[in-house]
Amino acid sequence: MDGCAIKLNQRISGACLAVCLACLALAGCPAEYRKEADRMAYNYIRHAQMQTFGSAKQLRVESPGDTLRRRLLLEQDLPISSKASFGSDRLEEIEHWPEKGYPKPPAEFVQPTVQWHGKGPLRLNLLDSLQVAARNNRDYQTLKEDVFLSALQLDLEDLAFRNTFAGSLSTIYDIDRTTPKSIREMEYNNTDSWSRKLKTGANLSARFMIDLVQLVKKDRDRSRGLYADATVEIPLMRGAAMYVVTESLTQAQRDVVYALYTMERYRQQLAVQVTTEYLGVLQQYDQLENAESNYRSLISATRRAKRLADAGRLPSLQVDQASQDELRARDRWVSAGQQSKQRLDSFKMTLGLPVDADVELDKDTLDTLATDVIKRLGLEAATQPVESQPAWLLENPDAVPSSQPASQPGSQPATLSAQDAIVLAPPSNLHAGPMEMDPRRAVETALKNRQDLTVVNGQVFDAQRAVAVAADALQADLTINGTAQTGERRTRGTATEDNARFRFEKAEGLFTAGAQLDLPWERTAERDAYRESFVSMERAVRASQKLEDQVKLEVRNSLRNLLQYRESFTIQLQAVRLAKRRVSSTLLSLEAGRAEIRDVLEAQEAFVSAQNALTASLVNYRLAELQLQRDMGVLTIDEKGLFSEYKP
Secondary structure (H helix, E strand, O other): OOOHHHHHHHHHHHHHHHHHHHHHHHOHHHHHHHHHHHHHHHHHHHHHHHHHHHOOOOOOOOOOOOOHHHHHHHHHOOOOOOOHHHHHHHOOOOOOOOOOOOOOHHHHHHHHOOOOOOOOOOOEOOHHHHHHHHHHOOHHHHHHHHHHHHHHHHHHHHHHOOEEEEEEEEEEEEEEOOOOEEEEEEEEEEEEOOOOOOOOEEEEEEEEOHHHHOOOOOOOEEEEEEEEEEEEEEEEOOOOOHHHHHHHHHHHHHHHHHHHHHHHHHHHHHHHHHHHHHHHHHHHHHHHHHHHHHHHHHHHHHHHHHHHHHHOOOHHHHHHHHHHHHHHHHHHHHHHHHHHOOOHHHHHHHHOOOOOOOEEEEOOOHHHOOOOOOOOOOOOOHHHHHHHHHHOOOOOOHHHOOOOOOOOOOOOOOOOOOOOOOOOOOOOOOOOHHHHHHHHHHHHHHHHHHHHHHHHHHHHHHHHHHHHHHHHHOOOOEEEEEEEEEEEEEHHHHHOOOOOOHHHOOOOOEEEEEEEEEOOOOOHHHHHHHHHHHHHHHHHHHHHHHHHHHHHHHHHHHHHHHHHHHHHHHHHHHHHHHHHHHHHHHHHHHHOOOHHHHHHHHHHHHHHHHHHHHHHHHHHHHHHHHHHHHOOOOOEEOOOOOOOOOOO
């Protein structure tokens, strides 16, 4: 062959070798594939956030580089089952691990959320706990990964409508000894292709092939083949509508939005859950302190009863009664201590921390909460010392007029006899909190802002689209297609022919055009699928109706709880002061011989119960406020897990 063919052969071989080396280098860097997938997924997520929320929040699925869990395990020398307890980046590399080391967390995840120097117990306030949960809660991490995976699926669906390139290179050395004269041949083939699917339903594709065949013999005959073709297919009936062609892409886009809504909904639920469990632990601590104080008081009462019995001023039967109450108090004290530890361990589990870690909570949170709630409800007068309360209310509580709640002390009413009519006054809105709004307004706010309701309503629209797509499948198939081919291939049998070449100036080639019609005579499967799509739509509608009613129920119940816990808190404020006064009075009466030890024990029991009830009503009211905001979907959570409350 001539020198031009030899040079062409060398150029083709060199180009093919360069392509091969590039492909091998890329195949040897799986980390680059992972990083590219991250870039694509996060771009889709940011775009979906902008379309959905109007702003893009930071969302990373990588584990934090310095988790609080890991620091607690190391600094407090806690037992572990394997290195997996420290995180994936501490695992030992297995054989054939594809990357060098483990992926490093982003820079913003390196800094810890809580400042702790590793000395003594970890002390957490409520804000710290919210931030720790946002970084370490396992369920929240799973939901973030769900968003990320839905973005990867969207990338895959979007790939069908992008330019797709493919290439292959092959080299074959062939020895044919089926004939008396052995034939040896070297064959090189390079094929590059391009394809793209348009949203109109058309499919475009093209191929370009280079063949180089060389006979291994004395004269070394060789021939070059060039070949190209292009094809287009355009559906005109079934599968031709844009909404049908892009349905899978549309659904993938909506799935990303649904995953974001689901994650945002869980962020609200997690914030309320962390606050609930945090205050629950503090409430248990308060009950433990009350149980301890009650135990000490009953020990003192038992000693006092023994002294009075030794002096002959009290029968031994009452001493035994005091001892029995002392034993019951000890049992309650021990039980309260164990329950407080149990609730703290459960809270650490919610935060994603080791349950055996040494963690302490800020006990002053309850005092701060009480001050805040009392101020917001305008109950400063009810917190005054007992002696400053109106004398008629303290000495004659039954004289409170029926038209005026006991929580609203006023002027001395006229004395009522037992025969006078009793009129019960419903709870008043005099001290209503800012969240105690009109039920209709609260329901309308919830229907507008609940993320999960937005998802199910969107799924109704998805079901409607599914009906339209199923209906399209009932049509006839009518497709037009065209193909253009030019050039020639080369194989062993054509190695001695002249090189193939393109002759565009003469429009040489093979051109075909055609149409294919598939009449809709057999559409049983499509018919059944169409009918099933209506059933699926009805189910989606019922799911939407059910959740809508559930949202209304949750909001209305939360409003009822707010009113109930506010009234309870107001009542318990007075009950504690009256119970404390009763304890003091019975102790003085016992010393004077005008009361029995049973009166003291009953007064002490009533005082402890009132204290516990007051704390419970305080915590319940505060949690009811947060739960109402959660149920209305208006609790705003930032990237750190801190919430901003709704202001009606």
